[in-house]
Amino acid sequence: MISHSNPKDFTMSLLDTAGIFRFHKEQIQTYGEGTAEALGWENKEGQLQRFEVLSAIGDLNHRSVLDAGCGYGDLRGYLQDKYPDIRYFGIEQIPALLDIAVERYASLPETLFFQGDFSSAELPVTDYILLSGSLNYINSDPLFILKIIEKLFNNCRIAFGFNLLSYADPAQGLIVSYKPDFIREYCNRLSSNIQFRDDYKTNDYTIFMYH
Template sequence: MKLTEKATVRAFHRHRLGGTSLQALGFRGPESQVRRFEALCTWGDFSGCSILDLGCGYGDLKPFLDQRYEDIIYLGVDFLQEFVDGAQASHGHLPNTQFFHSDFLTAGLPEVDIVIASGSLNYRSENILHPWQMITRMWEAAGKGVVFNLLDAKIFGEDEVLCGYDIDEVSAYCKKLDAQTKILNDYLPDDFTVLMRKS
């Protein structure tokens, strides 16, 4: 993404910081966030895994995972300092939890078991290779698998900041990396989740 595109994303979220935490993140409400998190969890058992959460926002995924799995090592990364500060204040006390302020689009990704991206790949970019480059980087950093969600282009309308993706196109690309890639698209009308595993 270009610097101007990143600035637009920052402005998109900072404009919403005066509202609720979910509004700041761009979620419609708590049900929308929970359904996305539940879809991510269909990947499998995260117990004992190290997890990298790209675009972690306020870190709400960590306590959600802690309620379902044991012994998770969680690294949350976001390029908005306000989100990282909020995540640290709310969840930094949880065991095996760290939050970092970094631009994961350009920074090196640490090697972990599972890489997660919930909503953070939906930003519009003039670089048509952007989503494919990020999926590949996530796959290379993950020892066990990758799970992420995207907006469905067939349902999601035009937006200056966000963009939707064609499910078939995403599936075809991901299957070049993992032939057993699965797509889940029955939990929200305009969202789908991609589940990838390394054998």
């Protein structure tokens, strides 16, 4: 039986949420439904590079994993090849993305997708939480990034892994970057054991936080 954490007393504003919905609607209109580009990635290869790094967080076999902001659920398909014995939960707030995730991957064993905003939803407490790209949106609360890192780290038993951008093109509007040293320093306050990687892709970095 999976236990649940108490949701934090913060949530994404309606304007911030509307901006994310609008962004992905425009991406889908431009690049087509079901594509990596519709999720905001530059291409499928870039998406897979990030998955490869995230999946090195630990041995995920016989462990539970929450994919926060799962999009089309493609991380589930990637993990199936490397760790066939995981218990996977994917949360996504945009129905158009979630529907495709369910269509593609819900038939895999020990897989559950559900709709919600991971910043405010009551989440299953899992061994690992992985997050790829879901924190790359501008938020009206300047402390949002720190609050959500703390919430998700406290919601897992073993480790939380996530990626961020170190540079974002201003022309992209909604997409935001964070200085790696700033994020790393904050993570060090929460965990005495973190790992940092920025050697796999320009302007991108990944942090693992272990309990």
